[in-house]
Structures are given as structure tokens and as C-alpha cells.
Amino acid sequence: MNEHVYVPPIKIQGIKTKLVPLIRECVCLEPGAVWREPFMGSGVVGFNIEPHLAVFSDINPHIINFYNYIxxxxxxxxxxxxxxxxxxxxxxxxxxxxxxxxxxxxxxxxxxxxxxxxxxxxxxxxxxxxxxxxxxxxxxxxxxxxxxxxxxxxxxxxxxxxCLLEKHDWSFLCQPFEESIGAARESDFIYCDPPYIGRHVDYYDSWNEDTEVKLHSALTDSHAKYMVSTWHHNDYRANEYISRIWPECNVITKEHFYHVGAREKNRRPMVEALLTNYTVTGDNQLWRKCTQSSMDNALIP
Ligand SMILES: C[S@@+](CC[C@H](N)C(=O)[O-])C[C@H]1O[C@@H](n2cnc3c(N)ncnc32)[C@H](O)[C@@H]1O
Missing domain, CATH: 1.10.1020.10 (Adenine-specific Methyltransferase, Domain 2)
Incomplete structure (x- = not known):
């Protein structure tokens, strides 16, 4: 697994730096396909996958302006x-x-x-x-x-x-996800990292069950291959939306730890999930393929 991860200049909460090696292993980008990233945030995922053709978009105009200026x-x-x-x-x-x-x-x-x-x-x-x-x-x-x-x-x-912009054909658009996914072709690959439901942090970042359902419909209608990042479970809850809204998806999980305060004993596990509408081949100790039914057993006792 290629572990080297380039960190971009703009940081954002929920940045997927630690998940890049896993995502890189699991994407399915055919030669000539366009990479679409409708929730680009810091851009860390696409910037590391380095597709030749890409459309990065986000509803936050300041992120998009920054990259268009470069x-x-x-x-x-x-x-x-x-x-x-x-x-x-x-x-x-x-x-x-x-x-x-x-x-x-x-x-x-x-x-x-x-x-x-x-x-x-x-x-x-x-x-x-x-x-x-x-x-x-x-x-x-x-x-x-x-x-x-x-x-x-x-x-x-x-x-x-x-350097990346010299080598590749990338555009940066300020638009809601519906527009970006609506413009996708079947041969495109769409990577989505929407805000997590219930973790509203700012005016550009609200998300609820309705928007998650709309995202699912937009991706299904596109007929493109897609991958969605979300959370799977933590100590207290499992993400019920996975089986409710994404029942047909394959689920890949990876555990990571976060700290509540500075103490080592307050290290808490959080399991992240990648949902795909295609089968990810290969196997790796760092991740786990789940079945949708295993969601019921996801909570760690
Ligand atoms: C979790 S962050 C993405 C993080 C990114 N994958 C990274 O690793 O840095 C979610 C992003 O979605 C954007 N966003 C929120 N609602 C949106 C919408 N309706 N359409 C497009 N982008 C949206 C936010 O501005 C934010 O940048």
C-alpha cells in the first residue's frame, strides 16, 4: 500500500488525510475516466489519487476561489x-x-x-x-x-x-453536489465525502437525512461508479443510515482513534466506512469488508 500522503495548504474539519491510503487502494478509476469530487473540502483525497482528469467542487466559494487563483x-x-x-x-x-x-x-x-x-x-x-x-x-x-x-x-x-495543475487537467467549481453529480457521465468516478449527519459545524456544512437521501438518488441516477465516505460506528452508536439509505452498497471499514482531551486513556475508537456501488477486489489487514447485515453487530460491547 502506498502510504505517502501529500497534505494540502487549506485545512478543514473532517479532513481525510488518514484515510487516503485506504481510499487509494479501493477506488476504481478506468483510464480516461473523470474523477468527480463534489465535496472537495481540503482536496486531500483527489490531490493524492492524482487522476489526470478531474472536477473538484464544493459549495464553499472560498475553497474554490483559492484553487482557481492558483x-x-x-x-x-x-x-x-x-x-x-x-x-x-x-x-x-x-x-x-x-x-x-x-x-x-x-x-x-x-x-x-x-x-x-x-x-x-x-x-x-x-x-x-x-x-x-x-x-x-x-x-x-x-x-x-x-x-x-x-x-x-x-x-x-x-x-x-x-506542479499538479501543470501536469493535469483539473477544474474547480463552486456548486451544490446535485449539479456536479448531475453533470457526471457513466464513465466518471465520483468520490463523495459529505458532512456527517448531525455534526453541523457551519453555514456551508449542514447535512440531514433529506440531503443524504438526495445524494443517494443523484449517485444512483448518474450510473457512474461511486464511493461515499461516512462513519460506521463508535463506542455508543452504529450509523443507522448505512442500511437505511445505502442498502445495496458494499461496505469497507477501518478503525481509527481520536482523543477526547490530552490523556492517552481517553483515546476513543471510531470506525470509518467507505460505501461503494462496485466490488472492491483484493484484501488487506488494514481494512475489513462488511456485509450490510453485520451492521447490527457493529457496536463494540
Ligand atoms: C467533510 S468535508 C470534506 C472533506 C474532504 N474530503 C477532505 O478530506 O478535506 C465536506 C465538504 O462538503 C461541503 N458541502 C457541504 N454541503 C454541500 C453541498 N450541499 N454541496 C456541495 N458541497 C457541500 C462543505 O463545504 C465541506 O467542504
Whole structure:
């Protein structure tokens, strides 16, 4: 399994960095097929799969703008270095006041470089907008936020995107999933990572049973091969929507751990699932094929 994972410059809650090796193993991309990713978020999945033809889309315009600016050469890794060095110095001098100056500036002008700055200095690298579409995440309070090493890391992440865009034919569209999936052809491959139901975090990120049902219908109508990321179970509950909304899908699961607070004993297991409308071949110790009926036994006692 190829474990190397490239991390993109924009971070988002629910980023699938840890699942990339598994997803890479399980996708079914025929030569010449278009990769469609209607919930691109950070883009970490498609950027690592590296299809030659791809349509990345998201309902959040700031994510899409950021990548279109790079594609059009309006943001380059050199510009990013200059910008983060100068704004990083101002942050050091002005501390959190300066963070809020940039946040106000972004909320009135929507400059993608300000978006990057906020994303990389806000609390927990979150993306969250209020009902007026204003970015509202508070300051992350890390001293020397934009150190030389941190800026170089971000600059390299942007330079990597520039290389990928030179090699491949990729577009970035701001649109709801219905539009993106509605434009798919049977030969396309659609990877979906919608927000998890009930974990609403921001105005661009609401999700409920209705939208999950609409996603299922749109994918079925497309006749394309698809893969959907979702959660399978944790200590307390199993994801009942898998058997209710996706009964015909194959289910692949992988356990990962997350921390509640800093203590090692508070390490909790969460099982992630990939739902596919095709059979994934091969076998691997890192994942498990489930049957839909095994959902009933999913809860760990
Ligand atoms: C869980 S995140 C995707 C994370 C991504 N796979 C990653 O690894 O970074 C879900 C994304 O779906 C987008 N989104 C939410 N509702 C949407 C909709 N109705 N249509 C298109 N995108 C939507 C959000 O803006 C967010 O970027």
C-alpha cells in the first residue's frame, strides 16, 4: 500500500488525510475516466489519487476561489511566502488584534490569501461561517504562529499544487453536489465525502437525512461508479443510515482513534466506512469488508 500522503495548504474539519491510503487502494478509476469530487473540502483525497482528469467542487466559494487563483497564476508559492512573512510579522507585533483585522478584511473583500492566513492561524484550523456567510473562527493563540519553518511548509504545499495543475487537467467549481453529480457521465468516478449527519459545524456544512437521501438518488441516477465516505460506528452508536439509505452498497471499514482531551486513556475508537456501488477486489489487514447485515453487530460491547 502506498502510504505517502501529500497534505494540502487549506485545512478543514473532517479532513481525510488518514484515510487516503485506504481510499487509494479501493477506488476504481478506468483510464480516461473523470474523477468527480463534489465535496472537495481540503482536496486531500483527489490531490493524492492524482487522476489526470478531474472536477473538484464544493459549495464553499472560498475553497474554490483559492484553487482557481492558483490555477490562474494569481497566487503563486512565491507570493504566498511574501504574504505570510509580512502578515506573520504584523501578527507577531499586533497579536490577536491583527488576526481580527485580517478576519474583518477577509469578510469584506474575500481575498484568498487572507483565507489561507486565517485558516492557518485560527483556532484548530477550522473553517466555519455564520449565517451571514462571515468567517467567525477565533484566533488560535499560538506564539510565533508563522515561524520560518511553518511558512516554508505552507509554501511547499502550494508549490506542490502548482506542479499538479501543470501536469493535469483539473477544474474547480463552486456548486451544490446535485449539479456536479448531475453533470457526471457513466464513465466518471465520483468520490463523495459529505458532512456527517448531525455534526453541523457551519453555514456551508449542514447535512440531514433529506440531503443524504438526495445524494443517494443523484449517485444512483448518474450510473457512474461511486464511493461515499461516512462513519460506521463508535463506542455508543452504529450509523443507522448505512442500511437505511445505502442498502445495496458494499461496505469497507477501518478503525481509527481520536482523543477526547490530552490523556492517552481517553483515546476513543471510531470506525470509518467507505460505501461503494462496485466490488472492491483484493484484501488487506488494514481494512475489513462488511456485509450490510453485520451492521447490527457493529457496536463494540
Ligand atoms: C467533510 S468535508 C470534506 C472533506 C474532504 N474530503 C477532505 O478530506 O478535506 C465536506 C465538504 O462538503 C461541503 N458541502 C457541504 N454541503 C454541500 C453541498 N450541499 N454541496 C456541495 N458541497 C457541500 C462543505 O463545504 C465541506 O467542504
Amino acid at each position: 490555477k490562474e497564476g494569481r497566487i503563486t508559492h512565491c507570493l504566498v511566502r511574501d504574504f505570510l512573512e509580512s502578515e506573520g510579522r504584523r501578527l507577531e507585533d499586533g497579536d490577536e488584534n491583527f488576526y481580527y483585522i485580517v478576519r474583518d478584511r477577509f469578510n469584506s473583500k474575500h481575498d484568498p490569501l487572507d483565507f489561507l492566513f486565517l485558516n492557518r492561524s485560527c483556532f484548530n484550523g477550522m473553517i466555519r461561517f455564520n449565517r451571514n456567510y462571515e468567517f467567525n473562527v477565533p484566533y488560535g493563540h499560538k506564539p510565533l504562529r508563522f515561524s520560518k519553518a511553518y511558512i516554508t511548509k505552507i509554501v511547499n504545499q502550494v508549490a506542490h499544487i502548482e
